[in-house]
Amino acid sequence: MEQDIAYFVSFCIEQYKNAKGMTGQEAMTTLDRYGVLDYLEENFDVLHTQSHQWILEDIDEFINIRRKESSK
DSSP: OOOHHHHHHHHHHHHHHHTTOHHHHHHHHHHHHTTHHHHHHHHHHHHHSSSSHHHHHHHHHHHHHHHHHHHH
């Protein structure tokens, strides 16, 4: 199961990086800053059944919520 989660998180990082035109380091920094990596890992059971487009939208929404929370 841990290996499945690791593959899934890697897939999400790669998809996010490509969708945003970022380097791997930029994507990792952004995803780590907002706790997305933990979110993906903790919610693997639900998220891995979704399309990559849905996951990218979910990541964007998650980051936007975290940005708003941190600006308060």
